[in-house]
Amino acid sequence: MYKKVIIADDLGSINLGVLTIANSLGLKNVERVEYCDDAYLKIKKGLLDKEPFDLLITDLSFKSDHREQKYPSGEDLIRILSNECPDLNIIVYSIEDRLQRVRRLVESYNIIGYVCKGRKGLDELAQAIRETYNSNLYLSEQVKQALNQKTALEIDDFDVLLLKDLSKGKSQEDISLKLKRKKISPSSLSSIEKRLNKLKIQFQANNTIHLVSIAKDLGLI
């Protein structure tokens, strides 16, 4: 398990909740801070003392108060740490559930876990700590799609053309020939098949007939 953990969250009670979870997971060395600047200083000190932290759990949004902060948000802290302490593991624990934000944090700063606060938040956090320790990326259910293929919900005119031809009773071979004749690319049988498989997944259709029927119902064709 992680040897040295630091938790940054400005709400004492949540901090406490996180602490409870950490204890139940058998994390011995856990520190709590309420400001990002404090977290940064402690992490740097750990490095200097040759006793570095190996996990940071942080919120993204911190209320601003009388203390002027060099790193006013969790993202600021994560940005500087991903640069200066690349070995540190970071799990974000936040209300924020916008995919864009999650994706950016994962892709740009290599955070290893993202847990959304909520009813099941603490349970998920516990799971995240376990999973990430096993080198798996953990994302809460709500934000899992952040890293899914971005084309998952995207269709285009070519797809509609395919569906239309199918609805007219054309075979895939016919369609391929027609596309070739019209010099539309892609036109190979295999790429048509690929497209149809994608569409079947997108429209949750069991087979091509089902797919055409759904498309017709939706007024796509």
Place this chain on the structure above:
Amino acid sequence: MKYNFSFLLFLGLVFLSHATESNLIQNKQIDSIQYYFNLANNPKDETSLPKAFDFFNKRKQESIRNNDSIATIKYLRQQAIIQYELGDYYGSESTAVEALQHLKGYPDNDFAIFSKIGLYNQLGRTYMELMDYDAALYQFNKGLKLAEAGEYINIIKNNIALVHIERGDYELAEKEFLEVYQKSKRTSDKKQEARALDNLGFVESKLNRPNALEHLKKALQLRLEINDRHGIYSSYKYLSQYYKEKNQMSLANDNAELAYETAKSLGSSSYLEDALKNKMTIEGNESVQEFLKVNDSLKRVNQLRENKYALIKFNYAEQERLANDYKFKQEKEKSQKIAYQFIGAFLVLIFIFIYFYLRFQHKKEKLQQVYNTEKRISKKIHDEVANDVYQVMSKYQNIQPVEDELLDDLELIYNKTRDISKENKSINFMKDFSIVLTDLLQNYNDENIRVIAKNLKSVSWSSISELKKTALYRVLQELMTNAKKHSQASFVIISFEKMNQRIAINYSDNGIGCILKKQNGLRNTENRIQAVNGTITFDSEPGKGFKAKITL
């Protein structure tokens, strides 16, 4: 006309030479002016005067353009003199009047007075030629009032006396000549003195005064002394006429012969003609005398007729000129009017443009303020309410035993606050907007509802303003929330299409549909789209799904 031959020639020269001096001294004019001045003064052939007139006309127009009134007046005077010499008396009159008009607003300095005297004198001479003696006298007297220097006074008085002679008022002429003679005696100008004396003698001879012959002879004496050959000619001529009157025919013949010889030596045809005429008057028999008389009166009649014709011609030309001026003025006014209208229209357009631009700016600012407020409230709800609720929730989670019902309620409140906050959260415009929209739609994708976007990636968003993007984002958010909560739809298809400068977005789902009425949520979306000059229409019936068409 037969009397004033020599006087007038002389008077013209005096004024012209004066003009030369002032030209040279005041302006150091270039050679061409001097050349044309000399040309006007001593015409070489029949083209000289018209050439000179043309030259001065051009200079005058240039001066008018340059607002140089001194030069304008000077050139006008030259033109008046040339026109007079050409026999265009009406033209000369109008030119002189024009010059006087230019002088009206001019301060009374030496130049103005000198010019006025010259112009009045010129006008007087013109009226004399036109045989309008009252007008001539009127002009000469005007000049006389201004003339202070004796030189000018003498010249004008000479001319006045000539008018009297023309009218046969020899006593009046005598008075004038006497005055001129007495004045010129005081100057050292022998030539002038001789002329005054000669003129006096001539008038005296007409009046049968006893000292007429003495004066005529003395004048000749003076002229012989200074070798004034034009003067000498004049003296011989008058003497011959005097002797003829007195019936001393041999003396008359001698003097007429001498006058003829002098005229020959002068080499001037006009002098020669005059001399021959004089000789014939004295020597000739009765029919010659009669011929000369008839010839004279014919010439006079011709002159009068010519003058009349010239007047008609001049009036016609003048009218034409005025008509042209009027036409030109009208056209100028018209073009000015058009220009003003154009400027006016342009200003109105600019005002309209500014008005709409300001209105547009104002609207934009207001909209921006609305979005900013939304963002601020969203952050407050997120940071303060949602977090607090979550704090309470997690606190109770840790206390055992906990009532599940309470936690459920808390979670409901937490989710609601979080959703409100999310609905108004700021949008990241740094990224490609199609990715932002994909993420938004992706959020609603789950096992119950499939969201499919058609041609989202192929639309270019760069030309769409942030305000429009914000509006669209919020509207799609609302439509999707609606779909998830109420429609029971399993599919939502949102298609994007670029149309010229606009983007059309079609939303459609396969849910239960609804009866369209102005629900709050729909009105909200309408407001948002209309605020950015877009359109949104809805179409739905129970059991037929829900459709929305947006153009931005």
